[in-house]
Amino acid sequence: AQSVSQHNHHVILSEAASLELGCNYSYGGTVNLFWYVQYPGQHLQLLLKYFSGDPLVKGIKGFEAEFIKSKFSFNLRKPSVQWSDTAEYFCAVLIRDDKIIFGKGTRLHILP
Amino acid sequence: DVKVTQSSRYLVKRTGEKVFLECVQDMDHENMFWYRQDPGLGLRLIYFSYDVKMKEKGDIPEGYSVSREKKERFSLILESASTNQTSMYLCASSSPSERGAVAEQFFGPGTRLTVL
Numbered sequence: 001a002q003s004v005s006q007h008n009h010h011v012i013l014s015e016a017a018s019l020e021l022g023c024n025y026s027y028g029g030t031v032n033l034f035w036y037v038q039y040p041g042q043h044l045q046l047l048l049k050y051f052s053g054d055p056l057v058k059g060i061k062g063f064e065a066e067f068i069k070s071k072f073s074f075n076l077r078k079p080s081v082q083w084s085d086t087a088e089y090f091c092a093v094l095i096r097d098d099k100i101i102f103g104k105g106t107r108l109h110i111l112p
Numbered sequence: 113d114v115k116v117t118q119s120s121r122y123l124v125k126r127t128g129e130k131v132f133l134e135c136v137q138d139m140d141h142e143n144m145f146w147y148r149q150d151p152g153l154g155l156r157l158i159y160f161s162y163d164v165k166m167k168e169k170g171d172i173p174e175g176y177s178v179s180r181e182k183k184e185r186f187s188l189i190l191e192s193a194s195t196n197q198t199s200m201y202l203c204a205s206s207s208p209s210e211r212g213a214v215a216e217q218f219f220g221p222g223t224r225l226t227v228l
Contacts, residue, residue, distance in 0.1 A: 098206060105154050
């Protein structure tokens with residue numbers, strides 16, 4: 001069955017720390033992957049996406065993610081987080097019929 | 113910029129009431145989706161639609177119905193609201209991937225529904 005698994009439900013970091021949020025997917029078709037972010041009180045928005053080409057994808061606000069096909073992973077990274085990165089992050093995979101399956105989310109809390 | 117709007121940010125209803133949640137997108141997208149978002153459960157797909165008059169059940173359609181009379185508008189209906197339908201409801205739209213788009217979804221701000 002298709003699924004997306006996010007390793008951490010809640011992550012707390014201090015400002016300037018490095019971030020890596022894990023994501024594994026289970027889907028046998030052509031892989032299109034996303035990370036979405038939801039800042040407090042705001043709507044869900046796209047952080048970055050992978051659909052082909054370079055497996056290292058750069059997104060907004062200094063985030064990047066690496067698609068590793070052999071590991072079925074699409075981990076999100078940022079070398080130095082800021083307080084404003086406090087948000088909930090969702091990994092997602094596009095499956096057939098244009099549907100997207102979302103992971104359960106990781107709440108990231110950055111301490112100032 | 114794609115804009116997806118939802119009729120209400122907050123809504124309080126009583127058990128048994130009929131509830132309408134409206135969603136409008138302005139980018140001529142064929143695909144529209146309704147999700148509910150609950151803490152620890154992520155986003156779960158309720159219904160989706162690929163075109164006017166078309167609708168498909170998602171993963172949790174029970175207790176809900178939808179209507180798509182116009183391309184830009186997708187309504188979610190709770191026929192008889194119950195307390196377990198208290199949740200955040202998100203609407204999204206996308207272009208079909210068959211046209212070469214990646215079919216990324218654009219989301220509205222959400223409606224936080226409380227059923228008493």
